[in-house]
């Protein structure tokens with residue numbers, strides 16, 4: 079009997095380890111020959127722990143399970159109260175276009191055989207037969223843009239690094255994933271780590287780099303373990319090392335752990351941190367593509383950008399590019415979070431409206447109260463009211479509505495949300511996390527908290543001050559931490575003026 | 587807060603020497619070195635700073651500057667258990683503020699504070715990537731989702747707070 083119990087951190091946070099243990103005990107007690115696989119999560123977090131049993135028809139799911147539900151899996155699975163049927167046929171799964179996440183939740187994350195049996199390594203094999211310029215051209219033609227937030231075309235970045243002349247070049251994977259409401263990087267690294275490794279190797283071939291780093295945040299201890307183990311396995315099997323898959327091409331990589339600084343997700347701050355320095359932001363230029371890690375040409379890409387490269391090579395640039403909307407090509411792993419009935423990861427072509435995502439896919443709020451605001455794109459993203467629910471999910475489309483898609487986190491709040499409080503929190507977070515290098519961010523964030531407190535006390539004169547401060551931070555900050563904190567703040571003020579006014583009246 | 591008085595300077599020196607040796611050859615070794623020291627000692631002893639500076643051929647001030655920049659590094663030991671409660675937006679949307687306020691009030695602590703018996707330090711964390719199953723917390727590296735006040739009480743009791 080083959081049983082899957084996710085080892086993903088979200089599943090474990092909801093009790094998957096106890097369920098896995100109960101499965102083992104129940105199998106032993108019944109003399110059942112058990113193969114237990116700790117897969118990644120499928121991304122249906124509201125159903126975790128989601129246990130799957132392999133049958134000739136496909137994998138049947140049960141969830142959310144706790145240890146007490148396990149005996150029934152063995153004794154009477156057909157009538158189990160938490161039986162969900164075929165997992166792939168569940169609407170959440172059937173409605174997706176899983177390209178980047180095709181294997182996540184399906185395979186044993188640390189089995190290279192399983193990986194290869196599900197299409198893994200075929201992209202790399204194809205890339206190994208191409209020259210560097212052709213590899214870069216393939217990425218450019220796919221239309222892939224950076225999934226870390228800025229949406230910069232990945233092929234153009236790679237071309238800059240490819241063209242740079244240097245004795246050493248580097249591939250740095252940004253796995254700092256600090257944005258609230260996002261967990262796609264974590265899910266990928268825990269559920270299908272070889273895909274990231276494969277993407278980094280292809281990046282190395284494309285630009286002439288032989289060394290890679292994954293800068294992985296310390297808040298992800300499970301991902302750190304899985305990635306570390308995956309690199310060892312890749313090395314032991316000739317995927318990493320002096321001759322990648324016997325090609326005589328050299329690529330190796332290290333996992334480095336962050337130290338709890340949000341700003342280290344900003345690429346230049348990350349590079350300083352990787353070099354062992356304070357994680358302060360560097361002025362650009364020079365671009366990291368020309369002077370990055372240790373002053374050498376460096377590709378810095380998000381986990382999802384890199385993990386999407388293998389499927390582009392497996393299926394072809396045109397296949398990938400044909401999904402999407404406008405200049406947002408391919409698929410985007412939406413991360414649906416906060417107060418929602420159905421939260422998790424949903425990979426789909428760009429272009430769904432925010433309303434479809436929130437009302438249909440997420441099913442509205444868990445509390446059942448009306449949705450008040452949706453923050454898209456992490457702590458530096460704008461709060462959208464229902465009036466903007468027809469905005470299609472795409473880089474330019476969100477920008478045009480005064481927002482950003484960032485790393486594609488969608489955080490839903492019900493009507494009890496206090497938007498003045500959320501705006502204050504945005505400043506507070508910026509103050510805690512500012513690297514301190516530029517004044518608008520370092521001082522502005524602190525002034526912002528004070529100004530919000532004045533507004534909360536009913537001081538209407540503080541509102542123009544707030545607007546001014548936001549302008550200064552936007553125009554004068556060195557990076558988007560200070561520069562984009564005005565997005566959540568000003569969107570809260572603009573779209574939810576009542577939250578600012580009511581407090582004022584109450585105080586009067 | 588506990589004093590690190592159970593460590594002799596000689597212990598610190600030896601362990602630091604080992605860690606430095608284990609990380610020779612790395613590119614940009616300072617963070618991994620500090621992380622290894624902290625995982626061994628529970629904090630980064632002040633006495634280790636000159637030794638690290640000398641080995642890496644950088645100034646003491648630079649090492650000190652790095653230690654103080656990052657939220658993870660401590661200059662004194664934490665309680666026996668560290669409970670991190672997520673304060674980020676997605677968890678706030680699921681009631682994290684009330685959970686955090688109640689927890690701190692119950693223990694009579696501010697953020698970063700340690701209970702009088704030295705059992706538990708409570709810290710804020712900005713996102714654990716458990717945004718679809720908040721409020722989220724982490725106890726000594728173990729993640730916990732959908733933490734309500736009953737669950738938090740159980741976690742604290744287990745930790746001996």
Ligand SMILES: Cc1cc2nc3c(=O)[nH]c(=O)nc-3n(C[C@H](O)[C@H](O)[C@H](O)COP(=O)(O)O)c2cc1C
Pocket residue numbers: 223224225226227228229230232252253254255256257340341342343344345346378379380381383384557558559
């Ligand atoms: C304050 C701040 C935090 C950031 N955090 C992250 C992060 O956690 N992960 C990430 O991939 N990019 C983050 N970015 C964006 C990076 O600076 C950079 O654009 C990205 O790593 C480039 O990779 P991509 O082109 O593949 O997106 C952050 C930017 C800022 C200003």
